Amino acid sequence: MKLSTKLLLTFFVLVVYALHQDFWNWTKAEPLVFGFLPIGLAYHAGYSVLAAITMAVLVKFAWPKHLEDVQPEPGTENKPTDNSH
Amino acid sequence: MIPVVVILVYLAVIAIIGGVAYRRAKSNTEDFFLAGRGVGSTVFFLSLFATNMTAFAILGSSGQAYRQGIGIYGLMASSSGLVIPLTIFLIGTRLWAIGKRFGHQTQVAFFRDRWECSGIGTVIFALCAAMLVPYMIISIMGGGTVLAHISTAAGGGQPLIPYWLGCAIVAVVVTVGVFLGGMRGTVWVNILQTTLFLLFGAVAVWVISRHLSISDLISKLAGDPKTSALVTREKMPERFFWSYSLIPLSSIMFPHMAIMCFSARKVTAFKRTVVLYPLAIMMIWLPCVFLGVLGFAALGKVSDPDGILLLMLEQYAPAWLAGILGAGIISAVMGSDAHQVLALSTMFTKDIYQHYGGAKKFGEKGAVLFARIFIVIVTIGAFLVALELKDKQGIFEIAVRYAFSGFAAMAPVMVAALFWKRSTKWGALASTLFVGATLIIFGAMQGSPTPPPAAKPAVGATTNAAPTLTATNTAAALASITATNKPSATNAPAAAAPKPKVIWQIGEGKGAIQVISLAPNGDVRFLGFMTVVPMVFGSALCMILFSLLTRPPSEKTIEKYFPKT
Numbered sequence: 250m251k252l253s254t255k256l257l258l259t260f261f262v263l264v265v266y267a268l269h270q271d272f273w274n275w276t277k278a279e280p281l282v283f284g285f286l287p288i289g290l291a292y293h294a295g296y297s298v299l300a301a302i303t304m305a306v307l308v309k310f311a312w313p314k315h316l317e318d319v320q321p322e323p324g325t326e327n328k329p330t331d332n333s334h
Numbered sequence: 335m336i337p338v339v340v341i342l343v344y345l346a347v348i349a350i351i352g353g354v355a356y357r358r359a360k361s362n363t364e365d366f367f368l369a370g371r372g373v374g375s376t377v378f379f380l381s382l383f384a385t386n387m388t389a390f391a392i393l394g395s396s397g398q399a400y401r402q403g404i405g406i407y408g409l410m411a412s413s414s415g416l417v418i419p420l421t422i423f424l425i426g427t428r429l430w431a432i433g434k435r436f437g438h439q440t441q442v443a444f445f446r447d448r449w450e451c452s453g454i455g456t457v458i459f460a461l462c463a464a465m466l467v468p469y470m471i472i473s474i475m476g477g478g479t480v481l482a483h484i485s486t487a488a489g490g491g492q493p494l495i496p497y498w499l500g501c502a503i504v505a506v507v508v509t510v511g512v513f514l515g516g517m518r519g520t521v522w523v524n525i526l527q528t529t530l531f532l533l534f535g536a537v538a539v540w541v542i543s544r545h546l547s548i549s550d551l552i553s554k555l556a557g558d559p560k561t562s563a564l565v566t567r568e569k570m571p572e573r574f575f576w577s578y579s580l581i582p583l584s585s586i587m588f589p590h591m592a593i594m595c596f597s598a599r600k601v602t603a604f605k606r607t608v609v610l611y612p613l614a615i616m617m618i619w620l621p622c623v624f625l626g627v628l629g630f631a632a633l634g635k636v637s638d639p640d641g642i643l644l645l646m647l648e649q650y651a652p653a654w655l656a657g658i659l660g661a662g663i664i665s666a667v668m669g670s671d672a673h674q675v676l677a678l679s680t681m682f683t684k685d686i687y688q689h690y691g692g693a694k695k696f697g698e699k700g701a702v703l704f705a706r707i708f709i710v711i712v713t714i715g716a717f718l719v720a721l722e723l724k725d726k727q728g729i730f731e732i733a734v735r736y737a738f739s740g741f742a743a744m745a746p747v748m749v750a751a752l753f754w755k756r757s758t759k760w761g762a763l764a765s766t767l768f769v770g771a772t773l774i775i776f777g778a779m780q781g782s783p784t785p786p787p788a789a790k791p792a793v794g795a796t797t798n799a800a801p802t803l804t805a806t807n808t809a810a811a812l813a814s815i816t817a818t819n820k821p822s823a824t825n826a827p828a829a830a831a832p833k834p835k836v837i838w839q840i841g842e843g844k845g846a847i848q849v850i851s852l853a854p855n856g857d858v859r860f861l862g863f864m865t866v867v868p869m870v871f872g873s874a875l876c877m878i879l880f881s882l883l884t885r886p887p888s889e890k891t892i893e894k895y896f897p898k899t
Binding site for chain 1: 404408412413419420423427428430431434436437548549555556562565566567568572575576579600601602608609611613615616620623
């Protein structure tokens, strides 16, 4: 992955994380979205959808494809690792 | 009667699944603990989700929303919807790959190999086990309480399933399921559990909303200054709200979650999981939080807010829906408990028994036998503790909520192991000791909850007698993490929260900085933040400083985990 893509995705994730702290909705109850959902609750429901979109973007552009080829090292399958260092 | 039928059906299903899984089992630990690393994509998502969801997601969330309003969703659900999938994406996939390459089945096995240490691995094991055990005990306590609660007739009286029998049912079902089926049986049961979970919320809102004018009720709450706090976050401190977003870092560090990551057949199984995870959380939490708030508007003051959803269903839904709810709650309790028992068994077998010579003496068959015996012993032990210390449940609840901060503070250790070549075993030891020490210190400073001032019910509410549900798995434990009070008996959300008690402040008057204080629920606050904040950053600092001051692992080990491509 290019460095610019990496930086862009990192920035994107940080912005999404920051959007969780919606101080502008803190004391507001209205408008009621769909007539019954207080704005603070509707915002965070939307945030959950945004989180799913964020993960879809990461899967699309930052998926660790190299891990798909991982194979067991010879002699390690189903055997406890010798950790008696 | 319905809950009893549900339990019998559930028992039968568990027994059948355990039996089928037992017949397909091979006599080796990889098969018993990780289902042979063969869990497919859909089952992996459903199972990983069930592993992390407890009865709190249904009962606790609505109870907390009843007390504190809609802010609970942003506090606990939407932040988890981002942070948990992120950690699964970044850490879970790497853990899976390392497990596949080198045969590791636990986090500690990886740490030992990665940092060439045995004793330090044992220290990490001890801390993780100590933080997991109370969680497991409280699961059984919660199961007993929930079963007693839902088997009590609407008018009160003796429960059909008393507390001790409820605990016994949970312990027996979990033991049978895990003993026979291991990880394979557990994940198969999770399919049923998660499906029940995901369907419940939407169905409950649909059924209840047919009997209520929900727009009018919410508008009334918003329009009344005494209750408007329920539909805003005006009583929730911003620092607290932010610091809670670090708590979901604990998820991937819980042994049962990390071990689940080893069980996937392919790394691509993580793709669907991380995208669907936030939506699945929303499907459960959004209806439950909304119904909790709606419950206050519709029913007014109740003696037990954690039972608000049950009361709403009693009033507005047919018995079959209450039965499904019962099934959902029971399966949630047992599902997460099964993973905790299995994780403890995996850790003891792999990190202690096999590591200290059992593997050479008794081989793989002996290890599986050891694991099964351990499962029986640990559940009997937890059952006895649940009976003996029923009245001291609060101690376990405090232990569990500190465990969430503790596991979150161990995240820097995992990140360093996976991504920082220069990290060392001494850095890991320093972080672990720091986490252990802060847990003890903050635990010792923990205060008692301050009773809230009495408040009147709102929106012309009436008082409803409800059976007392003192704890629902981690419900009460997590509930009391929240900033404002978690009153014990009558709960009125619009009540003004008592002020924090200052333990240490710098300066006087208006310019004084409150360094350490106690929140109204007795929890320690550091500069107004939850203790998880200094714990996570302190742990990361320890890891960095002590790693830079000490010798890195050998070139051979670094090359093993960070191959040059």
